[in-house]
Structure formats: C-alpha cells, structure tokens
Amino acid sequence: MKPAPFDYLAAKSISEAVEALAASGGDGKIIAGGQSLMPMINFRLVKPTILVDINRIGGLDRIEKHDDRLRIGATVRHHMTATDVLVFEHLPILQDAMHHVAHLTVRNRGTFCGSVCHADPAAEMPMMTLLLNGTITAWSVRGERQIAASDFFLGSLVNALEPDEFVTSIEIDTLKPDTGWGFEEFSRRQGDFALACAATTLRIEDGVARSVRFALMGVGETPLRLAAIEEIIDGKTVSESLLDQVSEALNDFLQPNTDLHASADYRRHLAGALARRALRDAWKRADLRKGKTDD
Amino acid sequence: MSHNDHSVELRPKLVGERVKRTEDPRFLTGVGRYVDDMSPAGMLHVALRRSDQPHARIIGIDVGEAFSVPGVVAIYDASDLDKDVKPAIPTSRMPGYYATPIWPLARGKVRYVGEPVVAIVAESRYAAEDALEHINIEYEPLPFAIRQVDAVKDDAPLLHEEAGTNTIIRREFKRGDVDTAFENAPVTVKGRFRMTRKTAVAMENRSYLAEWDQRKQSLTLHTSSGSPGIIRDVLSGCLDLPGTRLRVIAPDVGGSFGAKGSLYSEEMLVCILARKLARPVKYVSDRLEDLSGTSQAFDELIEAELAVTQDGTLIGLRADVIGDVGAYSIYPWTAALETVQVVSFLPGPYRMEHYRGRIRGVLTPKPPTGPYRGVGRPSSTFAMERLIEMAARKIGMDPVEFRRRNLVRAEEFPYRTASGIIWDKSAFQECLQGACDFVDYPNLVRERDAARKAGRWVGIGLASYAELTGIGSRISVAPGMPINTGTETSRIEIDATGAITAAFGLSSHGQGLETTLAQVIVDELGCKLEDIEVKHGDSSLVPMSSGTYASRSAVLGGGAATLAARVVKAKVLRAAAYLMEQSIEDLDIYDGIIASRNSNQTLTLKEVASAVYTQMGRIPRDQREDLTASETYDPYLGTACSSTHLTMVEVDTETYGVRILRYVVAEDCGKIINPMIVDGQVHGAVAQGIGAALLEEIVHDDQGQVVTASLADYLVPVATSVPNIGIVHIEADLPNNVGGFRGMGEGGTIGAPAAVANAVSDALSHLGVSVETLPVTPERIFQMLRDTNTPRSANST
Structure with missing residues (x-):
C-alpha cells in the first residue's frame, strides 16, 4: 500500500499552483488535507505525476x-x-x-x-x-x-x-434568523459515510412553510437537491399527512444503489424516515424562531 | 513458613491488587519496539503479488520489466524456493482428516484471493511495490464452490485434489438417545444460525524480519507472533536448522486476538529469503493484506434444535454444523480447532442428558480460518443461547428462571458435559444471579415494558456460558493436534546484583503478563516488583513453549512462575540461614528483606545475592548454590471460566439501528491477579463481541472476491459502538490448580454476540422476527421485517 512515484510542489501562490497543474497535462492533483486523496494514492487507484500542495498559499484558510x-x-x-x-x-x-x-x-x-x-x-x-x-x-x-x-x-x-x-x-x-433546519443522518457507525441523510431548511410564514430547501445524500450517484419535494412542502403546514406525502414521493422518485451496507430498498426506506425526522425538526425550530430578524 | 503465623498472612499481597501495568510507560510514550521499528543494516523489503483468482491453475508468470525498477534485488515464485524449504504439515489424529501442506508461495495453483504467489525483494517497499506492477500472472480459472453449503456437496469442485474431498473435518459427539428424546419431547425449538466470517484486525499488522548470521550460519526471526516457540519448532523442520541456530523472537506485539498465533507463509518466506540472500529481509503486511491474508474466524452454519419440558427442563439438543474453514488447514491448530469446538461446547453450562452434535469442516477458496478470541464458543454460545431464550419464550417462562433451572448447580460439579468436557467447580449460578442483581433485573424488565408501551423497541438479552481454560496435558487445546499445549516453563534467576530475571516462553501481546506474572512472583518470592524483569516472547529463553492463546498464560505461566519462585526462595533462605546463623524455619522474606522472627538482624536480597555470587568463600563450597530455578507446570486438566452477560438494547423503529443501553458481565475467573487488567480484558473482549454482533463481517461475493477489503467496509467497533460495561467479579471456590487462577482473556467475545442477539430478538419479538444471523445489521432487520409483512406498528398486540 505504497503510492507510485510522484513529484511534489509546495505552491506559494495560486498562479504557481495553476501553472503546475497546467504543465502536468491533466495528471496533476491538488492536495490540501489529503484525507480522501492519500488513501486513493496509496491504493494506487490514483497515480498523479505531481502533487501540488496548496497549504502554503496565503489567504485560503479563512x-x-x-x-x-x-x-x-x-x-x-x-x-x-x-x-x-x-x-x-x-x-x-x-x-x-x-x-x-x-x-x-x-x-x-x-x-x-x-x-x-x-x-x-x-x-x-x-x-x-x-x-x-x-x-x-x-x-x-x-x-x-x-x-x-x-x-x-x-x-x-x-x-x-x-x-x-x-x-x-x-x-x-447563511440561514436567516427565522429559518428552521433539520439534519438527519444514519450510518453504520458514528462518523462513517451516510447510508442516507436528509437536510432541510424552511421558514414559517402565516402558518405555512416557505423558502423550503431540501436535500438528500447517500441515495444516488450525487447528492440530491429535490425541487419536487420542496414544492410539495412549500405553502403547507408540516403535518404527519404531509410527511406521508413526502415519503411516498421519495419512494417513487429515488433510485439508490445497493452496496455492501445497504440495499436500494432499505436506503429508500431510510431516506423517507430521515426526511420525516428532518422536516419535523425544521418545522419545530422554525416555529421557535418565528419572527426573529437580524437585529 | 508457618501458615499459623498471622503476621505473615496479613502482609499485603500483590495478587489481587490493581497494580499499574509496568509495560505501559513504554507503550504510552511511544517507545515500544515492534518488528516494523527494526531496521538492521542492509535490510531488504518484500512485497507480494497475491492471487486475484479464487481458484486457478498458474500457467505462467512473466516478470516483464520488473527488474528495471531501481532497487529491485530479486523476484521469486514457488519454483525458485523448492530446494530451500519443506512444507509445514498441520497434522492431526482426527480420522478422515487431510492436512493441507503449507508453503511460502502458491505452487501450481491458487486457492483464494489474496494467496501469495510472487515475492519481490527490493531495497525499499516502495520499489518492491513499483515492481509488482510489472508482474503478469497467467491463470487458468478452475471451478470452485465459494459457499460452504455448496462446497460440502459430493460433486463440488475440489480445492485440494489430493484430499479427495472438500470435507476435511468430520466429528460427532453424542450422549443418550437424542432422537427418542425429541420424539417424546413436549416442546421443541429450532433455528438455522449463521455466525459469519470475521477477522481479528489487530492494531499492528503481521510483521516479520529475518536475519541470517553468515558467521554462525544461524537465523533470527523477529515476528509479531503470539507463539514464537511453536514457530521456532516448525521452522526448524521446514528450514532444516537445529534450535541452536534458529531463534524466534516476538518483540512488542500490537495485539493478536488469536490471529497471530499460527504459522504464516510470509513468516517462512522471510526466513528462506534472508538465508538465500544473506541479508536481513522484512515483510510488513499492510491493512489490505491483513484483511485478505490473515486467518479469519467462525463462518459456521448451525442447524440446531432443543427439546424441553413444559416446566422448563432441558431434555435434548441436536445440531448439524457446517464450518467453512477456508482454503487451508492452519498450522499448527488445524481446521479442527474452530469447527470441532462449536459442537464440543454447544451444550454449554447446562445439564443435558441427550445430545448429538455433528460438524463438517469444508474447504472453500477463502483465507483459512484459525484461532480467534473465543474459538468456536462465540458461535456455539450464540446458537445455544438463542435456543434457550426461544424455548423460554415458547413455554412462557422468564429466561432468567429458565437458565436458573438448567445451569449446572454447585453440588453437581465436577460435571461431565454431553461432549465429554469436565466442568470443575465454577460459579455458573452465581454469575447469573450476579448479573441480574447488578441491573436489578425485575426493575429492568419493568423499564423495558414501559418503553415498549411508549412505542419503543427495547429488549433484554442474556448469555450464560462456560469455557475451558488453562488446559494441561490431558487434552490438546486443538482437537487431535499432536503438539503439547499442556505445559509452560518459567526460569527465575537472581543475579549477582540482586536483580531478578523471570523468563518465559509465553508471549505477551496485550495481556499485561509482564505485570501479572511479576505480581505472582513478588508474592511467592517476597521480592520487590521493581526488581523483577519479566522476559517473554523469545524461543531461546526456555526449551519449549507454545505461547499465549486459549486463556492459558495466567494459569500455566502463573503456575510455573509460582513453582520456580518457591525453589528460588528456598535457596535464598538457605543461604540467608547460613549467613545469619539462624534456623531456616525462622526466616522469611518480604519486600526484598530477609528477617528472622528470633532476632532483629536482617539481610537484603541484594546482600544475599552478593554473598552467594561475588564474595569468595562467604558461603562454603558444599552449601553454595546458584539462586536460580527452572520449573515446568502442567495443570493436567483445564478449569472452567464461567460468565453471564446481560444487555438491554433499543432498535430504532425507523432506521433499525441498534443502540446498547445497558451491559453487564458477571464472571468467575478464579483468583484475580490484577482486577484492572481483568476489567480491561472484559471491556476489550465485549467490544470485540459487540463488533461480531452488530458490525463485523468478511464478505466474499459469488465470484470469490473479498469485498470487505478496507476498514471502510469491514466495520470494527469504535468508541461510540461500545456502552459502559458493568463488571461483577465473582470469586467463588478456587480451581484446583497452582495459584487458583482461571483463564479469562476470551470470555467477552463468547458472551457478547449471543447476549446482543437475544436482546435484539426480544426487542423485535412483537414483530414476529428473531435473530438467526450475526451481525444483525440494519439491513438484515429491514429484510426480516419486510419478509414477515408485519405492519410496522410499534405496539405489540
């Protein structure tokens, strides 16, 4: 589990970094924290010709x-x-x-x-x-x-x-002061990649949800921002029947992968359960923060 | 020494004290020394091309441009090493058994993904791995059966043609007339239990360094082994070197959990290459290799059935087990170690008149199974304790009361189990009671019931078991294995400076033996703890040792240390009696000072040692004797270590994640040498057992590929997976061995999988499902619930 040989450049500026990347002809890689890249390099799944280290470039740590x-x-x-x-x-x-x-x-x-x-x-x-x-x-x-x-x-x-x-x-x-949020993730162990995760933010105006954002991860090829779900919630009170509607919609819509830790069906089930929890939390928090402003 | 002398009896003893581990300062400050820390001048590194085929003939090996990589020294396949080594043969007296020869590299064909095929030796591991990319191996794929249920069939493709079968282990235990007992039984329960394949995941991967001494034509192997003596003995034959020219040292070793107690191909390989190249050769397994090439565990399919009366008395038990032993029978333990113990321990700590347990151990193209903390009993206890709770549920009896009625009682010891194991007196009943008292069991049941009423899925589970520990020479630790596992030797020497060396062939790879063995010696010899240096893990220290495994080192090592310390103490007192002109009966030694009850005169151990060794003529020639002793201890029989685990868990009604709410272990390990170390062993082993219950599973797909090839996929427990663990020590009647110790390093992994499985089953009982496969993952719970088509209502009806 040792990497293939590579060159290393500790870039001092953005221009030095981009020039090195350009010179590598597409075979260079940027390294900052290396927490995903290094395992891939050590497994030789990735064999960059050069690692361009951006940690010494000023102003990027803010x-x-x-x-x-x-x-x-x-x-x-x-x-x-x-x-x-x-x-x-x-x-x-x-x-x-x-x-x-x-x-x-x-x-x-x-x-x-x-x-x-x-x-x-x-x-x-x-x-x-x-x-x-x-x-x-x-x-x-x-x-x-x-x-x-x-x-x-x-x-x-x-x-x-x-x-x-x-x-x-x-x-x-950023979230406005009157915005409620919910974040629900389930993984095999604390800190593992999610089997599924739901995140949502919303505000309550005149008793109904507005400015709804809703996203999922672990249930597709990319993280998902689901406008269709946002539309279902927008203008409604978050109730158990609305949540039923959300999980039904997710059930129809999601096409997750099956892997070692979870089948597609279980992931779909999980996404629904976590979405409900996240939306309940967001509604509760929005209710508590109702009317709050920046001042 | 008089036992009536209260002043002596009342002196504080170290055995029983929470003495801080003397090993810890070096480990905690980062100055431990492991194999990978050693880099002798001129050292070469090995990288291995491992098979990517489960079963295939090797047609050709093309090294391509591998030699063009700077730093590459040599490249070998099996044919290059034929003249350098004889295979290790894991022999056994078991009828019908086939001993698969073990070679350093695959010969002719490969039998599992991960088997070493080509070795590249280079100046650095980097260069060796760079060169690996140039190696091309042409294979002719052969048919294979990756699942044990297929491999066991008569027409299954053979992994070792010479064996004529894949079923290399067959064993049956029986007592009474089990079939008749079942015919007449009022109540029966049965299950098809699967304990999936696990691996130990020691923090230190396997590491080997061999050094060849050209001058003496001798070899030193530094190995992360738990059994350096066994490795020395087998390599002596494989390499044709006498023990005087072959030394095997286990330096600091970062955990084994059983998996480092066997001979490995890579261990043979570095020795051969060091001799061939006359340079030090090191191989350090990386985590990928560890997960695909270190011995694995369990992998049994257990069909078992239990017959009971309506009033909760056990009548009979019958079981048919298929154990998947992987591609080779491991040296020296053989494939019988894990498999046979499943059926020999299945009846557990209970009275059982009628029993039949059959095991078939079958070869499959996977890494070999081998010793793993608990051996056989995590599987057998899982199956038996599930049956116990299923039977209790069926007759409507509380599972604690059901166990109380059937656990062997104090007056029935020694009890011979249906498979022939003898339980000496151990606190079976008291452990059950101790665990229940600790959690206030009736109240815990009320708590569970209240939680259920509130819609939560909460369950309680128990597991009672006994294991045979500290086994002497009457039986081999591994069934049918011809190697002696019944003795250990301790050599204690006081040198001219008064310092004490206590040497053992045992190895300590996490057990804290440097501390506990010293505690035993302090009490026997009357010296100071800091004056003792415990040496271990080196084949040159004693003539023969089989190492640390099978919960034996406290019993056998502690026993040998006691015997040797007594001899040395007698010699010290004889010398002191002469020097002090006192009668030997009036002398005693404590804290390194020899005192007489008849005078104020004292001598220190150092003064006595100096008088004996360095002061010429101080003691007359005919009375002078070296302050040394070497004693070997053989407890002959083994002793039962028993325990009850009790846990309460909650299953999330939507995610199906399992959270452990309560956990308690009540155990009887005889006289406790160091309660802090015992607690640590229990905590660690329970964590490992929780891993087996909820997380860990080595998975091979239908193509024979291992898909759990990293720690992102093979999930070991982390801090948040492990609850607070209550421990109740029950020191009942001591076993009849020197010291009164029982072995206790393995128990937690035996009880935890069963207890967790029972608790999860209890939590899901209102949904009509129960746990038959471990680990019980959220996915498995999802599938079980879906298969029953039960409405997912939290409330039981």
Missing part, C-alpha cells in the same frame, strides 16, 4: 461572511468549520452536519472544499453546498470562474472541474 453568504477558503479544515463563530451564528445546520464528519483526526486535516471536490455522494459537505445554493470558485491558467453547486456534481466522485482547475473557495447561504 471563513468570511459577505452579506448573506459565507465564503470558505480551500484550506479551511473541517475542525475550523465546526468551531467557527460565524458558522455558529449563521449556519447552525452546518454545525449539525459537522458532527457526522468522520473523526477528530480526519477533521483536523480534511478540508471543506476538498470534500466538495471529492464529490462523494454520501459525504456531508457536497450535500450542504448543494442545499445552501453554493458557488464554487475555481482557478486555472485561464483565470477564475464560478460554478453553481447545481452544476458541479456530475456523478459519484466526478465533479465539473477541468483537469487543470482547482477550487480556491466556496460560497454558501
């Missing part, structure tokens, strides 16, 4: 708030996200999600952006980016471009980046 969005830099570790005061104040759902991300040693090294790029359909950060209308900023020798999260996840472990591009930051929505 979480900043711009209006209603948080911008998370490429070297921000999970542990930093989990303990960040802006996240605590403006994105409690992300804190909930963080409880399910691997173990402390992994969280100390692994990065938010790296997890999104890895695009594991059962990992929390890709789904959260999709749920929170994320925008991914990528750099290459051609300059900077923005990719909407909805266009980013193409398949299991496949993202929309060109081989010579790398992500410098990701922006996601």
